[in-house]
Amino acid sequence: MTNNTETTSTLMAGPRGPKPTKLLSPRNIMLYGTLIVVALYYLLPLYVMVVTSLKGMPEIRLGNIFSPPVEITTAPWTRAWSEACTGLNCEGLSRGFWNSVRILLPSVALSIAIASVNGYALANWKFKGANVFFTILIFGAFIPYQVMIYPIVIILRELKLFGSLGGLVLVHTVFGMPILTLLFRNYFTSLPEELFKAARVDGAGFWGIYFRIMLPMSLPIFVVAMILQVTGIWNDFLFGVIYTKPDTYPMTVQLNNIVNSVQGVKEYNVNMAATLLTGVVPLIIYFVSGKLFVRGIAAGAVKG
């Protein structure tokens, strides 16, 4: 009998170890080729925007939109930020930016705070009618916004909030509720139920369990909710244009007004810079928290 731990077996000629992979196999060419083409397709407009925003008007008039700027200038950016005109007002985008910030922060904080408690109650405290309540809430997510615009105008008028930032914050909070509640409920359902039971045996109440057990375990889903809300609210145009007045216009509405103003020459470089400025907040959010975003979306998909 041979002792396998001590003798080495002789290897035969032929395949051995990991199977070699060719770098330029048809499969790889197809795969990476497609990916590169698609990436270019999406990045090209961005490139054109950045390049155009750094050119002066004479250079733009030459019509070579793909050529890099000969003379780099940041003047269009400062103009877009602080000088561009919307109607009679020539303060640039800065006012809209601060309006958007003032809308964004309370809307995000409020909607996430309420939705997380909603989701927690629906997932862990099975109260009577919980399922009916949840169904109604989810149904709300499928009603087209257009149907609700006019009733909300009346509600805001009666609440004396029409045209104010507070009114818009309220609208954003309410409209974020269905999807955020669903998100939080599903996340909390995926946490082990025994943890909740153990906390109850340990004498923690509704808020005790929420703040001391559930919250510390839920960072990923809070990041997901934050990203959804920040991008959603920042990019919102419809509610902004309907429920606010010119002094309280959010950035998106103001951007539209700058780009669409018909007086004088079309300043393409300023328009491009203004658009990039408006898009920079969601972009930063994605870059900073992209990793957590993916983790949060994936969490709850697989138990364990």
Added chain:
Amino acid sequence: MTSVSIRNLDLQFGSVKVLKQLNLEIDHGEFLVLLGASGCGKSTLLNCIAGLLDVSDGQIFINENNVTWEEPSNRGIGMVFQSYALYPQMTVEGNLSFGLKNAKVPKDEINKRVARAAEVLQIEPLLKRKPAALSGGQRQRVAIGRALVRDVDVFLFDEPLSNLDAKLRADLRVEIKRLHQKLNNTMIYVTHDQVEAMTLADRIAIMKAGLIQQLDSPAEIYNRPVNKYVADFIGSPSMNFLEGELSSQGQFKVGGTVIDLKGYDYVDGPVASPVWFGFRPEHAVAGEGAEHQPATFQVVAEIVEPMGSDTLVWTKIEDQAFRVRMDGQAKISTGDAFTLGFDPARASIFDKETELRV
């Protein structure tokens, strides 16, 4: 004095009745094991005692207090879960003291109790660690510690060892037994593992479909199961069952063979009827010494399963499968003929129709 008393307990989810008119009295310091296959309602019963599930009807008393509507934390119970359920963001110390902080226990008292629990369970070096940095066995100790610091009279265990590997399970089993001897509280322990049940319990309640089938000491359940379900469930390898006829003279007829049931302890005396003749594989004797048994058979080994400490041999008696446990050193291989003998007084006979013990 009773520690936990369950009276006419009913529980239903929608139209499904999970527990049916269940009654159970548990004495102070008793170790009761709820044993059953999955879905029999044993964990549900434990959750009802803990107050984590609202009952549909009936009452629960702990220490003579009616706690049917009481919050889990006010019932005087500590609970240990299968998945440990440790709070991942807290250290071991935080886990142990969480319940006490909620109960507004003074700080030095908390420290004293945590230190005592850590000493009893030998987890003192782990106090500053997070649960993620602990092994399965250590986590389960911490989970037990969390129940221990609460200074309660009743401990509830919900399959606490099922997530551990076999060796660790055996170690912790002994430790739970030692803990019980030391603290002498009432313990209610849910498991589907009959070895845990047999080794730990003062009394075992075998459950099936929301009903308690038999509530008795481990020895009684093993030796005198009240029905065929219990007989089949307890014991590994499980009991042999031969289908045949019982005569009013106390003889069991299977095919052409007649076995005289001399010495069998009847519940009511023999009545002529079709029955199951149950016999444990470990009580049958094979080879040497078999001839001296009251009933003997010539059989052929069909399948041989060597397990080291003993060998399980599958044979046939009157064309019905019969297993016999032999010594691990026995030299036997498939196709060998041998003599098999047993004492019918050690059998368990069940009515064919009602499946109750005769």
